[in-house]
Amino acid sequence: MTGGRALTGWASNMFTGLVETLGTIKSISPTTEFEGFSFVITNAGDVLGDCKLGDSIAVNGVCLTVTRWDADEGWFEVGLANETLSRSNLGKLQVGGKVNLERAMAGHGRFGGHFVQGHVDTTAKILSITPDGDSIRLLFSLPLEFYTPLIPKGYIALDGTSLTLTHLSVPKPGDDHYEPGVGHFGVMLVVHTQSRTVVAMKAVGESVNVECDVVGKGVESVVRNVLEGGGETGGALEVMVERAVERVLARKGLLKE
Structure with a gap:
């Protein structure tokens, strides 16, 4: 979900x-212009030296469009x-709060993180x-529908x-922090990360923005489409099941020529 702008192509706005x-x-x-807030x-x-009108900056992981800025004074508006x-x-967020900032990845730059779309x-x-x-x-909790794309x-x-x-x-009744319909995931923050991100400044009970790895989401989407849309005659799911049944029957000597 981008903030304040329509989704564009894969390579147009990527972050690390x-x-x-x-x-x-x-x-x-x-503001009425954005039907929300500015x-x-x-x-x-540090992120405004090469800024241009309409550039994308990720604010706490949300891709937002720069509408005004002053590089010398070090501020921008979204x-x-x-x-x-x-x-x-x-x-x-409240006035005075800290936010993570990252410019969209330059095509000629080094890539050191993972593909983040904002x-x-x-x-x-x-x-x-x-x-x-x-x-x-x-340790975090999030709805199961967003837990399934996560990869160990x-x-x-x-x-x-x-x-x-x-x-x-996925906790079961009686487990710590059990809640129906949620999964758990954990991360570790090393010293360097603690000093440079807002995640380490938060307390138990607060929330963070989550963007699952696009690779995991892509794999989940392909598998889901095959399983949910494969029930038609001659579909991928039917073919897969037929082959599995044929192998079992062949092993048992029950498959007729």
């Missing part, structure tokens, strides 16, 4: 999930549509924060920060 700097919300104003974000000079506010945690899928709630040496482990040791973007999944589970 490597946060460049932490900005500060200077003002939040209602945000002015300061302390953003608009947020109502759907963006409802899908992400940006609607909960299209937030949902939000996840922090269930626990546990120290582990200099690092910290965080795969990637996830939390508030726009690219992180590796260290834990995946």
